[in-house]
């Protein structure tokens with residue numbers, strides 16, 4: 001695989017970190033206008049850094065666009081003359097519909113819209129993928145790429161905005177829950193670094209329990225809640241204060257916002 005990431009910023013670098021270790025990769029071009037901030041990638045033999053998008057496009061088969069939404073249209077129009085029928089165009093750009101990409105490059109191109117998250121850098125992204133008609137033939141390739149950096153799910157494009165909230169913004173939501181747990185632990189007397197480790201590993205343990213057992217969260221909750229014990233006392237107080245409701249409302253607010261964001 002010869003891959004180019006056009007716009008190696010926060011998400012682009014996370015994807016690059018997830019990709020560099022895969023044996024399937026022969027070359028990885030990383031582009032941005034100012035490459036001084038990504039010099040660290042020079043330690044990898046397969047990685048080429050450049051501010052020349054055209055050079056990257058000419059030398060890659062798979063193009064992952066990870067620029068800000070407002071920059072995408074102009075960049076894609078500039079690169080259009082260099083695109084050939086074999087290029088697989090993958091956009092991770094929020095709110096930029098496949099039909100708008102097709103308006104620029106044509107319907108006869110392989111177009112994939114993907115929504116990974118920053119945990120790609122540690123091989124733990126949850127990436128949702130949608131494709132245009134042409135790229136139905138490239139679904140397995142797209143899954144192979146994103147499975148290198150975690151797990152992937154193919155979904156209809158209509159659900160991609162919701163997936164962005166749950167999985168991409170979701171990283172921030174879960175971080176805030178871990179941070180709040182840490183604050184609680186400090187109040188109970190732990191040093192900050194200890195509190196952080198307790199919160200992180202407990203969160204990791206809870207997710208791993210569900211992944212490995214396949215059980216519903218409430219089933220695992222029932223195993224922890226001793227009758228008249230401290231867990232149910234804490235859980236009920238959290239619910240009286242609106243924990244589940246607040247999370248659901250936050251997710252809905254985020255979804256309303258993402259649907260208002262204009263990419264032009």
Ligand SMILES: NC(=O)C1=CN([C@@H]2O[C@H](COP(=O)(O)OP(=O)(O)OC[C@H]3O[C@@H](n4cnc5c(N)ncnc54)[C@H](OP(=O)(O)O)[C@@H]3O)[C@@H](O)[C@H]2O)C=CC1
Nearest residue numbers: 007008009010011012032033034066067068069093094168
């Ligand atoms: N951060 C996240 O968790 C997620 C982000 N996204 C989406 O991914 C996209 C990127 O987001 P994010 O990584 O946070 O944004 P960043 O601003 O961190 O990254 C965008 C990068 O694009 C580069 N860039 C700008 N213009 C050009 C150009 N002409 N040619 C090449 N590179 C260029 C910029 O570097 P320079 O100025 O040096 O050129 C910058 O590093 C957005 O569309 C966002 O909606 C989606 C899911 C999650």
Ligand SMILES: O=C(O)[C@@H]1CCC=N1
Nearest residue numbers: 094164165168169258
């Ligand atoms: O906050 C945002 O709008 C982008 C999309 C998901 C993650 N970052």
